[in-house]
Amino acid sequence: MSDVNELVIVSLYPRDMNIYGDRGNVLSLSRRARAHGFAPRVVEVNPGDPLPAQIDIVLGGGGQDSGQGRVAVDLVARGNTMRDLASDGVPMLMVCGLYQLFGHRFLTHTGEELTGIGVLDVETRGGEERMIGNIVLSSDEFGEIIGYENHSGDTTVGPGSKPLGKVLQGAGNNPRDGVEGARTNNVIGTYLHGSLLPKNPAISDFLIAEAARRRYGSFEPAAGDDLTVQRARESAKRRPR
Numbered sequence: 001m002s003d004v005n006e007l008v009i010v011s012l013y014p015r016d017m018n019i020y021g022d023r024g025n026v027l028s029l030s031r032r033a034r035a036h037g038f039a040p041r042v043v044e045v046n047p048g049d050p051l052p053a054q055i056d057i058v059l060g061g062g063g064q065d066s067g068q069g070r071v072a073v074d075l076v077a078r079g080n081t082m083r084d085l086a087s088d089g090v091p092m093l094m095v096c097g098l099y100q101l102f103g104h105r106f107l108t109h110t111g112e113e114l115t116g117i118g119v120l121d122v123e124t125r126g127g128e129e130r131m132i133g134n135i136v137l138s139s140d141e142f143g144e145i146i147g148y149e150n151h152s153g154d155t156t157v158g159p160g161s162k163p164l165g166k167v168l169q170g171a172g173n174n175p176r177d178g179v180e181g182a183r184t185n186n187v188i189g190t191y192l193h194g195s196l197l198p199k200n201p202a203i204s205d206f207l208i209a210e211a212a213r214r215r216y217g218s219f220e221p222a223a224g225d226d227l228t229v230q231r232a233r234e235s236a237k238r239r240p241r
């Protein structure tokens, strides 16, 4: 039996929701978890698959409207479980298509309504305009966040979530509000592909720190003077249980 602490990473709907390299988030997070001394175990969950008994982190990616249609009913069936996990502090990162479905609803540009699970207080409408290009955010918690957006969904954030960051370059949730993404508890929704995590290790460290503290009671970042480790340390200090 290994004395290395495992972290179970659920990769949600990798078959249908994995666009613009979102799978890179799973690879990058696993690698970063290993660097911090954990043994990551990735469990892929496609529609109809059981969820593992232990869940430490949940990752989800983006997809076409058609892919979202394929997973939406399955996700709604898991809605209570996901809301409970989110309330219990499980860290999650949902990109683009799954960001939209972790909100209340997505009204597609063809008039279809996809019901979401309301973990995030956001609502999305498919618009005429596509928001495409590199995007830069500033975030109090994570510093500068860099990624790539490509969506026609126009998202608004309600009072139950706060935006992930302010848009310095690009569109973000919509062309009007100057903000991007949403956050409730330890759940982050964002339009940023890229993949996101290889470019933004502070977010990986946040996911790992919160998961480790929830499951094992503490998080000691791997020794090193890298800035992201310092940020993870500060984040771990800021939210004692």
Ligand code: GLN
Pocket: 019, 061, 062, 063, 064, 065, 095, 096, 097, 098, 150, 151, 152, 153, 154
């Ligand atoms: N279909 C959604 C939109 O265009 C999501 C796109 C994506 O996941 N890249 O808004």
